[in-house]
Every structure is written in C-alpha cells, then in structure tokens.
Amino acid sequence: MSDIEKKFVLPKRVEYIQLALEYKPLNLGQGFPDYPPPKYVTDALSQVASGDNYMVHQYTRGFGHPRLITALAKLYSKLIGRNINPQTEIITTLGAYEALFSTITGHVDEGDEVIIIEPFFDCYEPMVRYAGGIPRFIPLRMKNVSDRLPSSADWVLDKDELEGLFNSKTKAIILNTPNNPLGKVFTEAELTQIADLCKKWNVLCISDEVYEWIVYKPYKHIRIATLPGMWDRTITIGSAGKTFSVTGWKLGWAYGPANLLVNLQMIHQNSVYTGVTPIQEATAIAFETELKRLNDDECYFYSLARELEPKRDYMAKFLKDAGMKPIIPEGGYFMIADWSPLESKVDLQSENDKYRDYRFTKWMIKKVGLQGIPPTAFYSVEHKPLAENLVRYCFIKKDENLKQVADLLEKWK
Numbered sequence: 466m467s468d469i470e471k472k473f474v475l476p477k478r479v480e481y482i483q484l485a486l487e488y489k490p491l492n493l494g495q496g497f498p499d500y501p502p503p504k505y506v507t508d509a510l511s512q513v514a515s516g517d518n519y520m521v522h523q524y525t526r527g528f529g530h531p532r533l534i535t536a537l538a539k540l541y542s543k544l545i546g547r548n549i550n551p552q553t554e555i556i557t558t559l560g561a562y563e564a565l566f567s568t569i570t571g572h573v574d575e576g577d578e579v580i581i582i583e584p585f586f587d588c589y590e591p592m593v594r595y596a597g598g599i600p601r602f603i604p605l606r607m608k609n610v611s612d613r614l615p616s617s618a619d620w621v622l623d624k625d626e627l628e629g630l631f632n633s634k635t636k637a638i639i640l641n642t643p644n645n646p647l648g649k650v651f652t653e654a655e656l657t658q659i660a661d662l663c664k665k666w667n668v669l670c671i672s673d674e675v676y677e678w679i680v681y682k683p684y685k686h687i688r689i690a691t692l693p694g695m696w697d698r699t700i701t702i703g704s705a706g707k708t709f710s711v712t713g714w715k716l717g718w719a720y721g722p723a724n725l726l727v728n729l730q731m732i733h734q735n736s737v738y739t740g741v742t743p744i745q746e747a748t749a750i751a752f753e754t755e756l757k758r759l760n761d762d763e764c765y766f767y768s769l770a771r772e773l774e775p776k777r778d779y780m781a782k783f784l785k786d787a788g789m790k791p792i793i794p795e796g797g798y799f800m801i802a803d804w805s806p807l808e809s810k811v812d813l814q815s816e817n818d819k820y821r822d823y824r825f826t827k828w829m830i831k832k833v834g835l836q837g838i839p840p841t842a843f844y845s846v847e848h849k850p851l852a853e854n855l856v857r858y859c860f861i862k863k864d865e866n867l868k869q870v871a872d873l874l875e876k877w878k
C-alpha cells in the first residue's frame with residue numbers, strides 16, 4: 466500500500482450511502498429534506514438560469530458574488546449589530562464544508578491544538594489533522610433526568626474540564642450551535658464561558674452556525690460573535706443548504722474580521738478560486754426576499770422551525786412508543802435516541818463492526834428497513850464508548866414518510 470492510501474481512510478458515511486442503495490431502507494440517515502424547497506427559492510434559480518443576464522453563467526468575483534455578499538452583509542450587519550464590510554469581512558464558499566476547510570487549514574499550523582466539542586460534525590477532526598493540528602476533545606455529558614424525556618439542553622460541558630484544555634498551544638475552538646447531531650443550542654452563559662476562555666488564552670473561535678434558523682421555542686440562537694470582545698476572534702460559518710433547504714446547492718459562507726478572513730481567502734483562491742455564479746445569484750435573490758420580511762412571521766427563517774417542530778415531536782413520540790429513549794433537540798433537524806432498551810430484539814452478533822451503534826444501525830437497515838446514523842462517528846476514539854447506545858435520525862422528511870417509519874417500528878416492536 467502506498468503512503469497516500471494509508472493516510473486517507475474512507476469515511477464510514479460512504480459505506481452507509483452504499484447500504485442505502487443496496488437495501489433501500491426508509492432513509493432517516495443523511496440530513497436533507499425529502500420534499501421541495503420553498504417555491505420562491507427554486508423560482509429564483511429558474512429565473513436566473515433563463516433570464517437575460519447571461520453573465521451569471523460566467524466566473525464571478527472569487528471571494529463572493531457581489532449581489533450575494535451585499536445581501537449577506539445587510540443581514541449579518543443587523544444580526545451582529547455592526548457594519549460588516551461585504552468586500553473584506555465575508556467570503557462565500559462551496560458549502561459550509563469549504564468554509565470550514567478554508568478556516569481550519571488557513572489558521573491551524575503544525576502542532577497547534579484545536580478544541581473540539583463532542584459530539585461534533587464529523588469532518589472537523591480530519592480537517593484539523595490534515596492541517597497538522599492536534600484535536601483536543603471534550604464531550605458534552607448528559608445530566609441525569611428521571612421525571613421527563615431528556616432534552617439536548619441536559620447535555621453540558623464540565624467547566625473545569627473545558628478550562629483544563631486551554632493552554633498556550635491552543636489555536637482554536639470549534640463551536641457548533643445548534644449542534645449536529647445532538648441539536649443542542651448553547652445558552653448565553655455557556656457561550657460566555659467559552660468566550661472568556663478564548664479571550665484569556667487568545668484563541669480563535671470557529672463557530673459553525675449552519676442551523677442558525679432552525680431553533681425551537683423557547684430556545685434562542687445566540688451568535689458568539691456578538692458577545693463582548695468576540696467579533697475580533699470569531700469566524701462564523703453559514704450554509705444556504707440549511708438556510709433555504711437546498712443542500713444540493715452547496716453554497717456556504719464565512720464572516721468575521723478582515724485580518725482573520727485573509728487566511729481563508731488565500732486557501733480559497735488557490736484551491737477553489739470562485740463559487741458557482743448562478744447559485745450565488747439565486748441565493749442573493751432569496752436573501753433579498755427574506756430581508757424585506759424579517760419582521761414578519763412568514764419569513765422562511767422562522768416558518769421553517771415552525772414547520773419542523775411537529776415533525777420533531779412526532780418522531781420523539783414514535784421512537785418512545787417503539788421503546789427507545791429520544792433526546793429532544795432544541796435546534797437542528799436531527800434527533801439522538803438511546804436504542805439500548807431494544808437490545809434483546811436485535812442480533813448484534815450478526816455484524817462485525819467494533820462499535821455497537823454500527824452493528825445496531827446496520828442490522829436495522831438489513832432486517833427492519835430503517836436507516837439511521839451511528840453517533841460514534843461524531844466522537845473521538847477515546848470517547849466513542851459514550852455513544853454506542855445511541856442512534857441519529859433526521860426528521861426533515863415528509864409527514865407520510867415519518868408515518869411509514871412509525872408504522873414500521875410499531876410492527877417490529
């Protein structure tokens with residue numbers, strides 16, 4: 466085997482996508498809606514594609530299509546409470562993935578430590594390692610609750626453990642709120658704790674906020690860049706895929722102070738150079754529409770969470786009825802559940818994966834016809850045992866498809 470083959474191990478996700486093709490289970494695995502995006506969003510794309518402005522089919526400005534960065538600057542200037550310069554303080558990227566990649570590889574050098582909160586979106590660790598950095602992991606730990614269903618708010622960081630990770634080698638911390646896969650929405654007190662440590666140790670905060678609009682009542686999304694002294698040390702990342710339910714558009718962005726964005730611009734310039742023009746133009750139109758109705762209930766930024774909340778509650782109910790212990794998410798469109806009460810009904814020995822959640826989810830795909838994601842994928846090797854009894858399901862799915870899953874589980878249990 467050559468060195469290059471040894472270095473890159475195929476992610477497990479690829480295996481699950483392959484299993485889905487082979488067994489055709491009801492798919493609550495990968496996070497994407499199985500119903501159409503808002504019509505005004507797809508109309509914007511048709512209009513852009515067939516309109517008179519044929520220049521939208523050519524290269525655009527490398528660091529972001531002018532119409533889109535203008536719209537993003539308007540929106541985030543309001544949300545952050547400062548004048549964001551569209552030319553220097555925003556960059557658009559190929560999905561939030563590229564924003565993460567450009568941020569991490571642009572800022573992390575050989576030997577730098579990067580704090581990652583578990584469970585974490587699975588690409589953070591390989592990106593940090595690829596940059597030569599050393600990931601330092603800290604898991605959210607679930608508080609004991611006995612009188613109600615647990616929620617993602619019951620998962621908290623240990624203050625001393627967090628403090629103990631910061632040192633003079635710490636370059637950055639990666640925050641993800643609302644979190645994938647747990648759905649935790651960090652509170653102001655939790656963010657303040659992180660912010661204080663970032664300031665004390667001169668650490669960069671990489672804030673992945675792709676689910677910023679998917680937050681359930683009464684919880685509130687707080688942008689860490691708005692906390693005192695944090696703008697200067699925060700790069701915030703967003704995604705059109707999550708904002709407008711168009712994950713296939715693969716358009717993301719990062720915003721933050723110009724001196725921190727320069728590093729992202731250099732990586733982007735020399736790897737990707739320029740984003741997809743018509744997608745950026747259509748997304749600009751979608752933002753312009755929302756900017757006009759930001760104070761209106763009909764604004765998609767608010768209606769999306771309203772539309773998802775009953776789906777979340779329905780999923781919690783049918784998972785509970787099936788015998789699992791769901792953890793109610795405060796945000797995002799994933800739900801983590803403890804499947805271990807069903808263990809006696811599952812033949813875990815029929816699969817030979819190391820971790821029990823892999824064996825459970827594979828057995829479910831093959832024998833019951835339901836696909837979920839094994840959450841140990843979102844943990845470091847040392848902490849994977851914390852997630853072996855869990856499974857992640859996605860609920861941004863048609864009601865009738867969620868019902869099919871409910872019926873399937875009811876028949877099986």
Ligand code: PMP
Binds near residue numbers: 562563673712715717
């Ligand atoms: N961060 C998180 C937490 C995500 O769940 C996703 C979804 N894939 C991304 C980043 C990447 O977003 P995109 O599809 O825009 O690349």
Ligand code: GLN
Binds near residue numbers: 478495497
């Ligand atoms: N964010 C989505 C998920 O977590 C898709 C990411 C992926 O497929 N790598 O399922």
